[in-house]
Amino acid sequence: MTRLRALLGASTLLRHLVLTALAGFALYLLTLELDPFRNFQLATVAAYLCATAGLTVLTGLSGQLSLGHGALMAVGAYTVALCQNALAEHDVTGNGVLPLSLLAGVLVTMAAGAVIGLAAARLRGPYLAGVTLAVAVAVPAATVTFAELFNSEQGLGVYVEPPPPALGPYFPNERWQAWLALLGALLTMLLLANLTRGRFGRTLRAVRDDEVAARLSGIDVARAQVLAFVVSAAGAGLGGGLLAVLAQSVSPGAFSLTLSLFLLMAVVIGGLGSLAGAVWGALLLVALPDLAHELSSGLVASSPGAAQRLEGNLPLAVFGLTLIVVMIALPDGVQGLLRRLSGRARRRLPSR
Amino acid sequence: MDRFVFLTFDGLSKGAVLAAFALALVLIWRAARIVNFAQGAMAVAAAYAAYSVTAATGSYWLGLLAALAGGLLLGALVERAVMRFVDHRSPLAEVIVALGLVLVVQAGLGMVYGNEFRAVATPFSRTALEVGGIPLLSRHDLFVFGAVLLVLLGLALLFTRTAIGLRMRAAAFAPEVSRLLGVDVGGMLTLGWALASAVGALAAMLVLPTELGLHPHAMDLVFVSAFTAAVVGGLDSPPGAVVGGLSVGLILSYVSGYLGSDVTPMAVLALLLVVLLVRPGGLFAATAARQA
Numbered sequence: 001m002t003r004l005r006a007l008l009g010a011s012t013l014l015r016h017l018v019l020t021a022l023a024g025f026a027l028y029l030l031t032l033e034l035d036p037f038r039n040f041q042l043a044t045v046a047a048y049l050c051a052t053a054g055l056t057v058l059t060g061l062s063g064q065l066s067l068g069h070g071a072l073m074a075v076g077a078y079t080v081a082l083c084q085n086a087l088a089e090h091d092v093t094g095n096g097v098l099p100l101s102l103l104a105g106v107l108v109t110m111a112a113g114a115v116i117g118l119a120a121a122r123l124r125g126p127y128l129a130g131v132t133l134a135v136a137v138a139v140p141a142a143t144v145t146f147a148e149l150f151n152s153e154q155g156l157g158v159y160v161e162p163p164p165p166a167l168g169p170y171f172p173n174e175r176w177q178a179w180l181a182l183l184g185a186l187l188t189m190l191l192l193a194n195l196t197r198g199r200f201g202r203t204l205r206a207v208r209d210d211e212v213a214a215r216l217s218g219i220d221v222a223r224a225q226v227l228a229f230v231v232s233a234a235g236a237g238l239g240g241g242l243l244a245v246l247a248q249s250v251s252p253g254a255f256s257l258t259l260s261l262f263l264l265m266a267v268v269i270g271g272l273g274s275l276a277g278a279v280w281g282a283l284l285l286v287a288l289p290d291l292a293h294e295l296s297s298g299l300v301a302s303s304p305g306a307a308q309r310l311e312g313n314l315p316l317a318v319f320g321l322t323l324i325v326v327m328i329a330l331p332d333g334v335q336g337l338l339r340r341l342s343g344r345a346r347r348r349l350p351s352r
Numbered sequence: 353m354d355r356f357v358f359l360t361f362d363g364l365s366k367g368a369v370l371a372a373f374a375l376a377l378v379l380i381w382r383a384a385r386i387v388n389f390a391q392g393a394m395a396v397a398a399a400y401a402a403y404s405v406t407a408a409t410g411s412y413w414l415g416l417l418a419a420l421a422g423g424l425l426l427g428a429l430v431e432r433a434v435m436r437f438v439d440h441r442s443p444l445a446e447v448i449v450a451l452g453l454v455l456v457v458q459a460g461l462g463m464v465y466g467n468e469f470r471a472v473a474t475p476f477s478r479t480a481l482e483v484g485g486i487p488l489l490s491r492h493d494l495f496v497f498g499a500v501l502l503v504l505l506g507l508a509l510l511f512t513r514t515a516i517g518l519r520m521r522a523a524a525f526a527p528e529v530s531r532l533l534g535v536d537v538g539g540m541l542t543l544g545w546a547l548a549s550a551v552g553a554l555a556a557m558l559v560l561p562t563e564l565g566l567h568p569h570a571m572d573l574v575f576v577s578a579f580t581a582a583v584v585g586g587l588d589s590p591p592g593a594v595v596g597g598l599s600v601g602l603i604l605s606y607v608s609g610y611l612g613s614d615v616t617p618m619a620v621l622a623l624l625l626v627v628l629l630v631r632p633g634g635l636f637a638a639t640a641a642r643q644a
Contacts, residue, residue, distance in 0.1 A: 065444055067451070119625055125443035126387035127628060130579045133389070134621040137576050141617035257572060261451055268448055313462035320455030327449045328437045 012197050020190045027182050036174035040246070041286050043174070046181035047242035049282035050188045052266045053275055054235020057192055059264070060273025061201060062228035063208035064120055065128055068135035070260030072233050073240030075112045075139070076105040077250045078150060080241035081158045088159040095164050098245065102184070105241035106234050113233020117226040136260040140252035155251025158244050181242045188235055193275055195231065204228055258316070265323045271333030280334045289315045354486050359609040360602065361480075365493040366562070367601020368500040373555040373578035374585065374593040375507070376548040381587050383524045383544035386435065386446045390453035391552050392575030394430065396568060397457050398422040398553030399560055400465060403472070412475045419553045427549025431542045458568040469565035478561065496558045503551055504594065520544060573617060577604060580624045 008015045031039055055069050066072075083101035087093070116135060120128050143150035150156065163176035195201060203224050206214040215221050244250045266285050271277025292314040296307050330337060373391070380388045388394075401422035406415030430453065439445045476495045480487035511517040522530040523540035531537050559574055560566055581600040585592025600623065607619040 059444070063444070065447055119629060123628060126389075126447060127583065129389065129447045130387065130576070130583065131621075131624055131628060134576050134580070134617075134624050137573055138617040138621040141614055144614040145612070145618065257569075258455075261455060264448065264451065265455070309463055309466050312467065313459040316455045316459035317463070320452045320457075320459060323452035323455070324434060324449050327445055327452065328434075328439075331439065331442075331445070 013194055016190055016193050016197075020186050024182070024186050027186075028179075031175050031178045031182070034175075034178075036172050039172070039174040039178040041290070043178040043181035043246050044243070045282050045286045046178070046185035047239050047246060048263075048266070048285045049185045049239070049279060050242060051236045051239030051263055052270070052278040052281045052285070053185075053188055053192050054232040054239070055263050056267040056270070056273060056275065056278045056281075057196060057204075057235070058228050058232035059267060060271075060277075061196060061204040061208060062225055064225060064228065065125075065264075066116075066120075066132045066229075066232070067129055067257075067260050067264065068116060068132035068139075069232070069236045069263045070255050070257065071136045071139035072109050072113060072116075072236035073243065073259065073263075074143075074250075074252070074255035076109040076237030076240030077244035077255065078143070078156070079105040079108040079237070080244045081156045081250045082149075084159045084245075085156065093161060095161055098161065098180070102238060102241045102245075106237040109233045109237025109240070110230050113229045113236070114226060116233075117229025120229055121222040121225040132260075133257070136257045140256055143252040150252075153252060155249055155253075158248045158250060160245055160248050177246055181246065184238055184242050188238060189275060192231070192235065196275070200227070200231075262319065265319045269322055269326050269333055271335030271337075272331075274333075274335045277333050277335035288318060291315075292318065355609065358480070358487055359605045361489050361493065362609075363602035363605025364598060365489070365496050365601070366559070366605055367581075367598035368496050369555050369559040369597075370574070370578050370581045370601050371594040371597025372500045372503055372551055372558070373574060374581040374597045375503070375590055376552040376555065377578060377582045378585070378587060378590055378593045379507075379544055379548035379551065381582075383520070383541055383548075384435070386450070387579070387587075388545075388548070389447055389450035389575075390430065390457065391549070391578075392556075392571035393454040393457040393568075394426050394549050395423070395552040395556035396566075396571045397426060397461060398549070399472070399556045399566060399570075400461055402557060403465075403470065403566055406473050412473050415473070416554075416557055419557050420550050423550035423553030424546045426553075427546040428542050430549070431545035435545070436538075436541075461568040465568075467568060469567050469570075472560045472566050474561040492561060499554060499558060503554060504590075507547075507551075507590065516543075573620070576617075576624075577620050580620055580627070583624060584627050 008018065027042075031042065034042060051069060051073055055066060058064050058066055080101045083104045084097070087097050087101070116132065119131060123131060143155070144152040163171045163173060167176070196204075203214075203219055206217070206219055207221050207224050211221055214224075240255070243254070247254070262285060263281075266281030267278060268281075269284060270279070270281030293311055296310040296314055326333060332339070373395070376391055376395075377388060380386055380391075398419040402415035402419035405418035406412055409415075434449060434453065435446070438449050474492055474495075476491035478490045478492045480490045480493075482488070509517075511521060519530070519535045520540045520543060522533075523535050523537040524544070527537045530540075555578075556571055556574075560570060563570060563574075577600055578597070581596035582593050583596070584600060585594070585596030600620075603623060604616055604619060608616045611619075
């Protein structure tokens with residue numbers, strides 16, 4: 001037992017692998033228990049998690065604010081849609097195709113991230129926020145400009161294989177979707193956890209905390225910042241691609257500026273810079289609209305128009321308020337609060 | 353040629369509004385070193401106030417007055433109730449809180465008014481007057497130029513000729529020394545926010561009749577364009593904001609006139625990137641303050 005512990009303590013990769021496998025097994029059991037609707041929600045959480053984990057690495061570790069991650073998700077989603085449809089047209093189908101499309105989505109988004117990152121590495125604070133805001137506004141508009149490729153506001157349908165026949169004829173599609181998305185999310189978390197614990201993470205933290213000191217100790221600051229953007233874009237691309245697969249369609253309305261703001265809220269409320277915080281954020285992104293739906297349908301059942309107005313806007317208002325309060329009162333987010341609480345509890349326990 | 357002339361005048365009119373909006377950004381940047389990302393949402397809120405007042409009284413001018421008063425109040429409220437409590441050491445915090453405000457304001461407007469476009473009243477016709485057979489300017493454009501010019505002159509007089517303007521400049525330039533000399537630095541900050549927000553509200557009232565209509569998100573693209581204008585001018589300089597606003601307005605007018613209006617957002621992004629990469633200090637910045 002102690003040897004196992006020493007082994008796990010010594011190797012970060014091994015510890016993360018064990019944790020991922022345990023989490024994967026627990027989630028597998030969970031998907032067997034949940035009904036199809038909850039499985040679909042779980043899949044959505046997993047898709048968002050890819051993006052929030054990427055964003056928290058960028059904003060939390062390297063200190064670069066991005067309001068354009070919704071747009072980067074759109075890049076991934078549209079790439080996956082175009083790949084899937086093009087392959088299906090040429091009768092290339094089967095379950096091996098989807099990972100290829102997702103990979104293409106990730107690669108294209110990484111390229112887009114590199115372009116933004118190159119500009120971002122020269123910008124700070126509000127300037128960077130302004131540029132990424134412009135990206136968030138421009139990308140949905142691009143789908144209208146290049147209408148013959150992206151089919152403007154209507155968007156594209158995405159061809160997605162049904163679950164493999166080996167799983168049986170009555171296998172619920174939502175469970176299959178949950179497996180796909182969870183696999184993507186676990187892979188993202190594993191890779192990001194390793195990356196941020198290692199030299200790359202230390203470099204980013206050094207750049208964030210003191211750029212001049214980082215430069216003096218031999219860190220290429222611009223290179224680190226561009227790399228952070230590329231890594232972060234990979235997460236956003238995978239998340240967007242998975243969302244496209246889940247919804248089996250993509251449209252510019254799904255990747256508006258509001259989505260970008262939501263992603264930022266999610267990582268700030270969850271706790272900037274911590275991957276566990278990204279999990280809280282992704283959960284919140286799915287749970288809060290759901291909660292608002294139940295609340296508003298219970299509140300104003302009398303007038304459907306008012307209920308609709310309330311339902312669409314209540315989550316936004318709650319998110320915005322929470323964001324302001326968290327930023328002022330609790331800058332470490334949920335994860336920071338938990339860490340502080342557990343620290344206090346541990347101190348209260350008698351020492352062994 | 354006719355088209356070019358028309359687009360030029362249209363661009364100048366659009367640019368005047370962008371200049372006013374950029375000026376609002378510059379005012380807050382000079383006073384508090386914050387880019388107010390909630391400016392667009394706050395201006396839309398003031399425009400909705402005008403919409404309600406105009407609908408209730410039937411008078412455009414009472415509505416405009418309500419928008420200006422609403423802008424003043426909202427600006428003061430945002431500074432007193434929210435921005436004052438934000439940790440100023442981290443540049444991220446202010447931007448994130450402003451974005452939270454955007455969500456709250458837009459969601460609040462959506463809850464009260466609904467998320468559909470509403471027609472905006474304007475007291476002047478928007479059909480262009482013809483000079484020698486060429487359509488040049490509409491009465492609305494003339495109103496825009498007049499209003500923006502009035503604001504520019506008013507602000508210039510306020511900051512250079514009055515005691516309160518001097519105190520505002522001192523409070524922004526050297527807060528500690530000003531406080532020792534008896535200037536109410538916090539009060540000046542609130543006043544700066546209120547003024548900026550009222551200027552933003554006026555800009556929204558001027559630009560909305562030329563857009564699709566009143567909508568919680570109506571100012572999103574205008575904000576990005578005005579931010580670009582402010583950056584072109586260097587964020588720090590009021591004359592820079594005016595020149596930046598006019599040039600961005602002209603460029604966008606040519607782009608949307610010759611290439612189609614849906615290209616505009618991408619043109620704004622390209623313009624912003626080019627300006628920031630080629631001349632990061634802006635055209636009018638006095639110091640290299642970009643490396644915050």
